[in-house]
Amino acid sequence: MAFANYGFGTQVEAPTLEAAGLIRQMTRDAGAWSGPLTPETLLAAQTDCREALAQGGDQSMDTLVQGDILRIAEPLFREAGVYTGQDWPARMTALSAETLAGFYDRRAEQLADRWADLPEAQRAALTALEAKVEKPFIYDWVPGHYQMLLLLNSVMLLVGLLLCAAVVPLFAGEVRTGVYALSHCARYGRAKLAAAKVAAALLFTGAAFAGAMALFVGIQLGAFGVRGLGASLQIENLFCAVPLTLGQTEALLLLGGLISCWAATALTAALSAAFRSEFPALVGVLAFLVALRVLLSSGVVGPVWDPLFQTLPFLTSAGEFSENTLLVLPGDRAVLAPFYRLAVQTLYLVVLLPLAGRRYSNRQVT
Structure with a gap:
Protein backbone atom coordinates (compact mmCIF):
# COMPACT_ATOMS: atom_id res chain seq x y z
CA MET A 1 0.00 0.00 0.00
CA ALA A 2 2.70 2.45 1.02
CA PHE A 3 5.11 1.46 -1.73
CA ALA A 4 2.91 2.11 -4.75
CA ASN A 5 4.01 4.48 -7.50
CA TYR A 6 4.14 8.06 -6.18
CA GLY A 7 5.51 9.86 -9.18
CA PHE A 8 8.96 8.34 -9.54
CA GLY A 9 8.60 7.90 -13.29
CA THR A 10 8.71 4.08 -13.20
CA GLN A 11 5.34 2.40 -12.70
CA VAL A 12 5.38 0.18 -9.62
CA GLU A 13 2.70 -2.51 -9.74
CA ALA A 14 3.44 -4.01 -6.33
CA PRO A 15 5.61 -3.28 -3.27
CA THR A 16 9.27 -3.78 -4.15
CA LEU A 17 12.59 -3.09 -2.48
CA GLU A 18 13.36 -0.63 -5.28
CA ALA A 19 10.19 1.34 -4.61
CA ALA A 20 10.90 1.37 -0.88
CA GLY A 21 14.40 2.63 -1.61
CA LEU A 22 13.07 5.45 -3.79
CA ILE A 23 10.66 6.51 -1.03
CA ARG A 24 13.50 6.62 1.48
CA GLN A 25 15.67 8.50 -0.98
CA MET A 26 13.10 11.21 -1.70
CA THR A 27 12.20 11.58 1.96
CA ARG A 28 15.87 11.84 2.93
CA ASP A 29 16.82 14.22 0.10
CA ALA A 30 13.88 16.52 0.85
CA GLY A 31 15.33 17.20 4.30
CA ALA A 32 17.83 19.67 2.85
CA TRP A 33 15.02 21.60 1.14
CA SER A 34 12.36 21.34 3.82
CA GLY A 35 11.18 24.76 4.95
CA PRO A 36 9.79 27.99 3.50
CA LEU A 37 9.24 27.87 -0.27
CA THR A 38 10.70 31.29 -1.01
CA PRO A 39 11.57 32.67 -4.46
CA GLU A 40 15.20 32.02 -3.53
CA THR A 41 14.35 28.35 -2.97
CA LEU A 42 12.73 28.15 -6.38
CA LEU A 43 15.74 29.78 -8.02
CA ALA A 44 18.15 27.40 -6.27
CA ALA A 45 16.07 24.40 -7.37
CA GLN A 46 15.97 25.77 -10.92
CA THR A 47 19.76 26.06 -10.98
CA ASP A 48 20.24 22.48 -9.79
CA CYS A 49 17.73 21.16 -12.33
CA ARG A 50 19.37 23.08 -15.14
CA GLU A 51 22.72 21.51 -14.25
CA ALA A 52 21.16 18.04 -14.02
CA LEU A 53 19.63 18.41 -17.48
CA ALA A 54 22.93 19.64 -18.91
CA GLN A 55 24.71 16.61 -17.48
CA GLY A 56 22.17 14.20 -18.98
CA GLY A 57 20.52 13.24 -15.68
CA ASP A 58 16.90 12.31 -15.09
CA GLN A 59 15.18 14.26 -17.87
CA SER A 60 11.79 13.89 -16.22
CA MET A 61 13.03 15.37 -12.91
CA ASP A 62 10.93 12.75 -11.10
CA THR A 63 13.77 11.48 -8.91
CA LEU A 64 15.09 14.91 -7.93
CA VAL A 65 13.67 16.86 -5.00
CA GLN A 66 14.58 20.02 -6.92
CA GLY A 67 12.40 18.77 -9.77
CA ASP A 68 9.58 18.21 -7.30
CA ILE A 69 9.91 21.83 -6.18
CA LEU A 70 9.76 23.14 -9.74
CA ARG A 71 6.79 20.89 -10.48
CA ILE A 72 4.83 22.74 -7.79
CA ALA A 73 5.25 26.01 -9.68
CA GLU A 74 4.85 24.54 -13.17
CA PRO A 75 1.01 24.69 -13.45
CA LEU A 76 1.08 28.33 -12.39
CA PHE A 77 3.34 29.49 -15.20
CA ARG A 78 1.71 27.21 -17.76
CA GLU A 79 -1.77 28.53 -16.99
CA ALA A 80 -0.48 32.09 -17.01
CA GLY A 81 0.69 31.54 -20.59
CA VAL A 82 4.36 32.02 -19.78
CA TYR A 83 5.06 28.90 -21.81
CA THR A 84 3.16 26.08 -23.51
CA GLY A 85 4.04 22.53 -24.40
CA GLN A 86 4.85 19.26 -22.68
CA ASP A 87 8.58 19.56 -22.05
CA TRP A 88 8.10 21.24 -18.69
CA PRO A 89 11.54 20.57 -17.10
CA ALA A 90 13.42 22.29 -19.91
CA ARG A 91 10.92 25.15 -20.08
CA MET A 92 10.88 25.73 -16.32
CA THR A 93 14.65 25.76 -16.13
CA ALA A 94 14.72 28.31 -18.97
CA LEU A 95 12.54 30.87 -17.13
CA SER A 96 14.27 34.07 -16.09
CA ALA A 97 15.02 34.69 -12.41
CA GLU A 98 12.66 37.67 -12.45
CA THR A 99 9.78 35.55 -13.78
CA LEU A 100 10.32 32.78 -11.28
CA ALA A 101 10.63 35.24 -8.41
CA GLY A 102 7.09 36.46 -9.14
CA PHE A 103 5.68 33.09 -8.07
CA TYR A 104 3.35 34.32 -5.30
CA ASP A 105 2.15 37.37 -7.23
CA ARG A 106 1.24 35.21 -10.22
CA ARG A 107 -0.55 32.76 -7.95
CA ALA A 108 -2.68 35.58 -6.53
CA GLU A 109 -3.57 36.68 -10.07
CA GLN A 110 -4.48 33.13 -11.08
CA LEU A 111 -6.72 32.68 -8.03
CA ALA A 112 -8.54 35.91 -8.84
CA ASP A 113 -9.10 34.71 -12.40
CA ARG A 114 -10.32 31.29 -11.27
CA TRP A 115 -12.80 32.76 -8.81
CA ALA A 116 -14.01 35.64 -10.98
CA ASP A 117 -17.08 33.77 -12.26
CA LEU A 118 -18.09 32.21 -8.96
CA PRO A 119 -21.17 33.42 -7.07
CA GLU A 120 -20.42 36.15 -4.57
CA ALA A 121 -20.94 33.90 -1.53
CA GLN A 122 -18.43 31.32 -2.74
CA ARG A 123 -15.91 33.92 -3.82
CA ALA A 124 -16.16 35.65 -0.44
CA ALA A 125 -15.70 32.36 1.43
CA LEU A 126 -12.62 31.42 -0.61
CA THR A 127 -11.15 34.90 -0.27
CA ALA A 128 -11.55 34.75 3.51
CA LEU A 129 -9.81 31.36 3.62
CA GLU A 130 -7.00 32.47 1.31
CA ALA A 131 -6.32 35.51 3.50
CA LYS A 132 -5.31 33.11 6.31
CA VAL A 133 -2.88 31.06 4.20
CA GLU A 134 0.68 31.61 5.43
CA LYS A 135 3.24 32.58 2.82
CA PRO A 136 5.78 31.49 1.91
CA PHE A 137 4.45 27.94 1.90
CA ILE A 138 6.29 25.27 3.86
CA TYR A 139 7.84 22.76 1.47
CA ASP A 140 8.52 19.06 1.92
CA TRP A 141 8.12 15.98 -0.23
CA VAL A 142 4.43 15.13 0.23
Whole structure:
Protein backbone atom coordinates (compact mmCIF):
# COMPACT_ATOMS: atom_id res chain seq x y z
CA MET A 1 0.00 0.00 0.00
CA ALA A 2 2.70 2.45 1.02
CA PHE A 3 5.11 1.46 -1.73
CA ALA A 4 2.91 2.11 -4.75
CA ASN A 5 4.01 4.48 -7.50
CA TYR A 6 4.14 8.06 -6.18
CA GLY A 7 5.51 9.86 -9.18
CA PHE A 8 8.96 8.34 -9.54
CA GLY A 9 8.60 7.90 -13.29
CA THR A 10 8.71 4.08 -13.20
CA GLN A 11 5.34 2.40 -12.70
CA VAL A 12 5.38 0.18 -9.62
CA GLU A 13 2.70 -2.51 -9.74
CA ALA A 14 3.44 -4.01 -6.33
CA PRO A 15 5.61 -3.28 -3.27
CA THR A 16 9.27 -3.78 -4.15
CA LEU A 17 12.59 -3.09 -2.48
CA GLU A 18 13.36 -0.63 -5.28
CA ALA A 19 10.19 1.34 -4.61
CA ALA A 20 10.90 1.37 -0.88
CA GLY A 21 14.40 2.63 -1.61
CA LEU A 22 13.07 5.45 -3.79
CA ILE A 23 10.66 6.51 -1.03
CA ARG A 24 13.50 6.62 1.48
CA GLN A 25 15.67 8.50 -0.98
CA MET A 26 13.10 11.21 -1.70
CA THR A 27 12.20 11.58 1.96
CA ARG A 28 15.87 11.84 2.93
CA ASP A 29 16.82 14.22 0.10
CA ALA A 30 13.88 16.52 0.85
CA GLY A 31 15.33 17.20 4.30
CA ALA A 32 17.83 19.67 2.85
CA TRP A 33 15.02 21.60 1.14
CA SER A 34 12.36 21.34 3.82
CA GLY A 35 11.18 24.76 4.95
CA PRO A 36 9.79 27.99 3.50
CA LEU A 37 9.24 27.87 -0.27
CA THR A 38 10.70 31.29 -1.01
CA PRO A 39 11.57 32.67 -4.46
CA GLU A 40 15.20 32.02 -3.53
CA THR A 41 14.35 28.35 -2.97
CA LEU A 42 12.73 28.15 -6.38
CA LEU A 43 15.74 29.78 -8.02
CA ALA A 44 18.15 27.40 -6.27
CA ALA A 45 16.07 24.40 -7.37
CA GLN A 46 15.97 25.77 -10.92
CA THR A 47 19.76 26.06 -10.98
CA ASP A 48 20.24 22.48 -9.79
CA CYS A 49 17.73 21.16 -12.33
CA ARG A 50 19.37 23.08 -15.14
CA GLU A 51 22.72 21.51 -14.25
CA ALA A 52 21.16 18.04 -14.02
CA LEU A 53 19.63 18.41 -17.48
CA ALA A 54 22.93 19.64 -18.91
CA GLN A 55 24.71 16.61 -17.48
CA GLY A 56 22.17 14.20 -18.98
CA GLY A 57 20.52 13.24 -15.68
CA ASP A 58 16.90 12.31 -15.09
CA GLN A 59 15.18 14.26 -17.87
CA SER A 60 11.79 13.89 -16.22
CA MET A 61 13.03 15.37 -12.91
CA ASP A 62 10.93 12.75 -11.10
CA THR A 63 13.77 11.48 -8.91
CA LEU A 64 15.09 14.91 -7.93
CA VAL A 65 13.67 16.86 -5.00
CA GLN A 66 14.58 20.02 -6.92
CA GLY A 67 12.40 18.77 -9.77
CA ASP A 68 9.58 18.21 -7.30
CA ILE A 69 9.91 21.83 -6.18
CA LEU A 70 9.76 23.14 -9.74
CA ARG A 71 6.79 20.89 -10.48
CA ILE A 72 4.83 22.74 -7.79
CA ALA A 73 5.25 26.01 -9.68
CA GLU A 74 4.85 24.54 -13.17
CA PRO A 75 1.01 24.69 -13.45
CA LEU A 76 1.08 28.33 -12.39
CA PHE A 77 3.34 29.49 -15.20
CA ARG A 78 1.71 27.21 -17.76
CA GLU A 79 -1.77 28.53 -16.99
CA ALA A 80 -0.48 32.09 -17.01
CA GLY A 81 0.69 31.54 -20.59
CA VAL A 82 4.36 32.02 -19.78
CA TYR A 83 5.06 28.90 -21.81
CA THR A 84 3.16 26.08 -23.51
CA GLY A 85 4.04 22.53 -24.40
CA GLN A 86 4.85 19.26 -22.68
CA ASP A 87 8.58 19.56 -22.05
CA TRP A 88 8.10 21.24 -18.69
CA PRO A 89 11.54 20.57 -17.10
CA ALA A 90 13.42 22.29 -19.91
CA ARG A 91 10.92 25.15 -20.08
CA MET A 92 10.88 25.73 -16.32
CA THR A 93 14.65 25.76 -16.13
CA ALA A 94 14.72 28.31 -18.97
CA LEU A 95 12.54 30.87 -17.13
CA SER A 96 14.27 34.07 -16.09
CA ALA A 97 15.02 34.69 -12.41
CA GLU A 98 12.66 37.67 -12.45
CA THR A 99 9.78 35.55 -13.78
CA LEU A 100 10.32 32.78 -11.28
CA ALA A 101 10.63 35.24 -8.41
CA GLY A 102 7.09 36.46 -9.14
CA PHE A 103 5.68 33.09 -8.07
CA TYR A 104 3.35 34.32 -5.30
CA ASP A 105 2.15 37.37 -7.23
CA ARG A 106 1.24 35.21 -10.22
CA ARG A 107 -0.55 32.76 -7.95
CA ALA A 108 -2.68 35.58 -6.53
CA GLU A 109 -3.57 36.68 -10.07
CA GLN A 110 -4.48 33.13 -11.08
CA LEU A 111 -6.72 32.68 -8.03
CA ALA A 112 -8.54 35.91 -8.84
CA ASP A 113 -9.10 34.71 -12.40
CA ARG A 114 -10.32 31.29 -11.27
CA TRP A 115 -12.80 32.76 -8.81
CA ALA A 116 -14.01 35.64 -10.98
CA ASP A 117 -17.08 33.77 -12.26
CA LEU A 118 -18.09 32.21 -8.96
CA PRO A 119 -21.17 33.42 -7.07
CA GLU A 120 -20.42 36.15 -4.57
CA ALA A 121 -20.94 33.90 -1.53
CA GLN A 122 -18.43 31.32 -2.74
CA ARG A 123 -15.91 33.92 -3.82
CA ALA A 124 -16.16 35.65 -0.44
CA ALA A 125 -15.70 32.36 1.43
CA LEU A 126 -12.62 31.42 -0.61
CA THR A 127 -11.15 34.90 -0.27
CA ALA A 128 -11.55 34.75 3.51
CA LEU A 129 -9.81 31.36 3.62
CA GLU A 130 -7.00 32.47 1.31
CA ALA A 131 -6.32 35.51 3.50
CA LYS A 132 -5.31 33.11 6.31
CA VAL A 133 -2.88 31.06 4.20
CA GLU A 134 0.68 31.61 5.43
CA LYS A 135 3.24 32.58 2.82
CA PRO A 136 5.78 31.49 1.91
CA PHE A 137 4.45 27.94 1.90
CA ILE A 138 6.29 25.27 3.86
CA TYR A 139 7.84 22.76 1.47
CA ASP A 140 8.52 19.06 1.92
CA TRP A 141 8.12 15.98 -0.23
CA VAL A 142 4.43 15.13 0.23
CA PRO A 143 3.19 12.66 -2.47
CA GLY A 144 3.43 9.68 -0.13
CA HIS A 145 1.63 11.35 2.76
CA TYR A 146 -1.04 12.81 0.50
CA GLN A 147 -1.80 9.47 -1.13
CA MET A 148 -2.32 8.02 2.33
CA LEU A 149 -4.67 10.90 3.18
CA LEU A 150 -6.70 10.15 0.05
CA LEU A 151 -6.89 6.51 1.11
CA LEU A 152 -7.96 7.43 4.66
CA ASN A 153 -11.58 8.16 3.74
CA SER A 154 -12.14 4.66 2.32
CA VAL A 155 -10.40 3.05 5.29
CA MET A 156 -12.57 4.97 7.76
CA LEU A 157 -15.73 3.99 5.88
CA LEU A 158 -14.75 0.31 5.91
CA VAL A 159 -13.89 0.38 9.62
CA GLY A 160 -17.13 2.24 10.34
CA LEU A 161 -19.23 -0.33 8.48
CA LEU A 162 -17.60 -3.20 10.37
CA LEU A 163 -18.19 -1.49 13.71
CA CYS A 164 -21.81 -0.74 12.85
CA ALA A 165 -22.32 -4.39 11.95
CA ALA A 166 -20.96 -5.32 15.36
CA VAL A 167 -23.36 -2.89 17.08
CA VAL A 168 -26.50 -3.96 15.18
CA PRO A 169 -27.52 -6.55 17.85
CA LEU A 170 -27.49 -3.80 20.53
CA PHE A 171 -31.30 -3.80 20.91
CA ALA A 172 -32.59 -6.03 18.11
CA GLY A 173 -30.59 -8.99 19.38
CA GLU A 174 -32.45 -8.91 22.68
CA VAL A 175 -35.83 -8.92 20.94
CA ARG A 176 -34.92 -11.74 18.54
CA THR A 177 -33.63 -13.99 21.32
CA GLY A 178 -36.34 -13.04 23.79
CA VAL A 179 -33.83 -11.79 26.36
CA TYR A 180 -35.62 -8.45 26.50
CA ALA A 181 -38.41 -10.14 28.47
CA LEU A 182 -35.91 -10.35 31.34
CA SER A 183 -33.95 -7.14 30.71
CA HIS A 184 -37.16 -5.10 30.72
CA CYS A 185 -37.69 -6.25 34.30
CA ALA A 186 -34.34 -4.82 35.36
CA ARG A 187 -34.26 -3.41 38.87
CA TYR A 188 -33.08 0.06 37.86
CA GLY A 189 -35.52 0.53 34.98
CA ARG A 190 -35.47 0.30 31.22
CA ALA A 191 -34.33 3.87 30.57
CA LYS A 192 -31.14 3.47 32.60
CA LEU A 193 -30.45 0.14 30.93
CA ALA A 194 -30.90 1.70 27.48
CA ALA A 195 -28.57 4.57 28.41
CA ALA A 196 -25.94 2.11 29.64
CA LYS A 197 -26.16 0.07 26.44
CA VAL A 198 -25.84 3.18 24.27
CA ALA A 199 -22.85 4.44 26.29
CA ALA A 200 -21.17 1.04 25.96
CA ALA A 201 -21.76 1.07 22.19
CA LEU A 202 -20.23 4.54 21.83
CA LEU A 203 -17.25 3.56 23.98
CA PHE A 204 -16.70 0.37 21.98
CA THR A 205 -16.93 1.97 18.54
CA GLY A 206 -14.86 5.00 19.58
CA ALA A 207 -12.07 2.90 21.06
CA ALA A 208 -12.03 0.43 18.16
CA PHE A 209 -12.04 3.23 15.59
CA ALA A 210 -9.19 5.03 17.39
CA GLY A 211 -7.17 1.82 17.50
CA ALA A 212 -7.65 1.16 13.79
CA MET A 213 -6.69 4.72 12.90
CA ALA A 214 -3.62 4.55 15.14
CA LEU A 215 -2.50 1.49 13.19
CA PHE A 216 -3.09 3.30 9.88
CA VAL A 217 -1.14 6.37 10.99
CA GLY A 218 1.64 4.17 12.35
CA ILE A 219 2.05 2.50 8.95
CA GLN A 220 2.02 5.92 7.27
CA LEU A 221 4.67 7.39 9.56
CA GLY A 222 6.79 4.27 9.25
CA ALA A 223 6.80 4.62 5.47
CA PHE A 224 7.13 8.40 5.08
CA GLY A 225 8.29 9.82 8.40
CA VAL A 226 6.86 12.75 10.33
CA ARG A 227 8.52 15.75 8.71
CA GLY A 228 6.33 15.89 5.59
CA LEU A 229 3.19 16.45 7.67
CA GLY A 230 4.42 19.98 8.38
CA ALA A 231 4.20 20.92 4.68
CA SER A 232 1.52 23.33 3.51
CA LEU A 233 -1.47 21.83 1.75
CA GLN A 234 -0.66 24.18 -1.14
CA ILE A 235 2.39 22.02 -1.91
CA GLU A 236 0.00 19.32 -3.11
CA ASN A 237 -2.39 21.71 -4.87
CA LEU A 238 -0.99 25.15 -5.59
CA PHE A 239 -4.46 26.68 -5.90
CA CYS A 240 -5.74 25.37 -2.58
CA ALA A 241 -7.06 28.22 -0.39
CA VAL A 242 -7.39 26.24 2.85
CA PRO A 243 -4.86 27.43 5.48
CA LEU A 244 -3.74 24.00 6.73
CA THR A 245 -0.69 21.77 6.74
CA LEU A 246 -0.93 18.11 5.78
CA GLY A 247 -0.72 17.16 9.44
CA GLN A 248 -3.56 19.50 10.38
CA THR A 249 -5.61 18.17 7.49
CA GLU A 250 -5.08 14.61 8.67
CA ALA A 251 -6.02 15.56 12.24
CA LEU A 252 -9.29 17.08 10.99
CA LEU A 253 -9.98 14.02 8.85
CA LEU A 254 -9.47 11.74 11.85
CA LEU A 255 -11.64 13.95 14.06
CA GLY A 256 -14.33 14.00 11.39
CA GLY A 257 -14.01 10.23 11.06
CA LEU A 258 -14.51 9.73 14.80
CA ILE A 259 -17.59 11.96 14.79
CA SER A 260 -18.88 10.09 11.73
CA CYS A 261 -18.26 6.79 13.52
CA TRP A 262 -20.35 7.93 16.50
CA ALA A 263 -23.03 9.34 14.18
CA ALA A 264 -23.20 5.98 12.39
CA THR A 265 -23.34 4.26 15.78
CA ALA A 266 -26.32 6.44 16.74
CA LEU A 267 -28.03 5.55 13.47
CA THR A 268 -27.35 1.84 14.04
CA ALA A 269 -28.71 2.03 17.57
CA ALA A 270 -31.91 3.70 16.34
CA LEU A 271 -32.43 1.05 13.65
CA SER A 272 -31.61 -1.73 16.07
CA ALA A 273 -34.28 -0.42 18.46
CA ALA A 274 -36.81 -0.09 15.63
CA PHE A 275 -36.64 -3.71 14.39
CA ARG A 276 -37.20 -7.08 16.01
CA SER A 277 -34.11 -8.72 14.43
CA GLU A 278 -30.64 -7.73 13.26
CA PHE A 279 -31.01 -8.31 9.52
CA PRO A 280 -33.40 -5.45 8.62
CA ALA A 281 -31.41 -3.12 10.87
CA LEU A 282 -28.19 -4.08 9.07
CA VAL A 283 -29.84 -3.54 5.69
CA GLY A 284 -30.95 -0.11 6.86
CA VAL A 285 -27.42 0.79 7.93
CA LEU A 286 -25.96 -0.30 4.60
CA ALA A 287 -28.65 1.58 2.69
CA PHE A 288 -27.94 4.76 4.64
CA LEU A 289 -24.12 4.63 4.64
CA VAL A 290 -23.53 3.08 1.21
CA ALA A 291 -26.57 3.41 -1.07
CA LEU A 292 -27.20 7.07 -0.22
CA ARG A 293 -23.49 7.75 -0.65
CA VAL A 294 -23.65 6.31 -4.17
CA LEU A 295 -26.76 8.36 -4.88
CA LEU A 296 -25.03 11.52 -3.77
CA SER A 297 -21.93 10.84 -5.86
CA SER A 298 -24.10 10.20 -8.93
CA GLY A 299 -25.10 13.87 -8.99
CA VAL A 300 -28.86 13.26 -9.03
CA VAL A 301 -29.37 15.05 -5.71
CA GLY A 302 -30.58 18.58 -6.36
CA PRO A 303 -29.19 21.68 -4.61
CA VAL A 304 -32.22 21.88 -2.33
CA TRP A 305 -31.49 18.49 -0.75
CA ASP A 306 -27.71 18.66 -0.98
CA PRO A 307 -27.15 20.17 2.51
CA LEU A 308 -29.16 17.28 4.00
CA PHE A 309 -27.37 14.53 2.08
CA GLN A 310 -24.01 16.13 2.86
CA THR A 311 -24.49 15.24 6.52
CA LEU A 312 -23.96 11.54 5.75
CA PRO A 313 -21.15 9.97 7.80
CA PHE A 314 -17.75 9.24 6.25
CA LEU A 315 -18.06 11.62 3.28
CA THR A 316 -15.17 13.93 4.11
CA SER A 317 -11.97 13.33 2.13
CA ALA A 318 -8.58 15.00 1.80
CA GLY A 319 -9.51 16.10 -1.72
CA GLU A 320 -12.28 18.32 -0.35
CA PHE A 321 -9.67 20.31 1.54
CA SER A 322 -7.14 20.57 -1.28
CA GLU A 323 -9.79 21.28 -3.94
CA ASN A 324 -11.62 24.00 -1.92
CA THR A 325 -14.92 22.07 -1.91
CA LEU A 326 -17.66 24.44 -0.76
CA LEU A 327 -21.23 23.70 0.21
CA VAL A 328 -23.85 26.38 -0.49
CA LEU A 329 -26.41 26.57 2.31
CA PRO A 330 -29.85 28.16 2.28
CA GLY A 331 -29.56 31.92 2.46
CA ASP A 332 -26.74 31.89 -0.10
CA ARG A 333 -24.06 31.09 2.45
CA ALA A 334 -20.99 29.08 1.48
CA VAL A 335 -18.90 26.98 3.86
CA LEU A 336 -16.13 24.44 3.41
CA ALA A 337 -17.90 21.07 3.22
CA PRO A 338 -15.71 19.26 5.83
CA PHE A 339 -16.31 22.03 8.39
CA TYR A 340 -20.06 21.83 7.76
CA ARG A 341 -20.09 18.11 8.51
CA LEU A 342 -18.03 18.54 11.67
CA ALA A 343 -20.68 20.96 12.92
CA VAL A 344 -23.88 19.10 11.99
CA GLN A 345 -23.07 15.41 12.45
CA THR A 346 -23.30 15.73 16.23
CA LEU A 347 -27.05 16.12 15.63
CA TYR A 348 -27.16 12.39 14.87
CA LEU A 349 -26.23 11.71 18.48
CA VAL A 350 -28.52 14.39 19.91
CA VAL A 351 -31.57 13.20 17.95
CA LEU A 352 -31.15 9.47 17.29
CA LEU A 353 -29.76 8.21 20.60
CA PRO A 354 -32.74 9.45 22.68
CA LEU A 355 -35.09 8.03 20.05
CA ALA A 356 -33.35 4.66 20.25
CA GLY A 357 -33.53 4.61 24.03
CA ARG A 358 -37.19 5.59 24.06
CA ARG A 359 -38.12 3.00 21.46
CA TYR A 360 -36.31 0.29 23.40
CA SER A 361 -37.85 1.33 26.72
CA ASN A 362 -41.37 1.48 25.30
CA ARG A 363 -41.25 -1.89 23.54
CA GLN A 364 -43.84 -4.17 25.03
CA VAL A 365 -42.91 -7.66 26.12
CA THR A 366 -44.84 -10.22 24.03
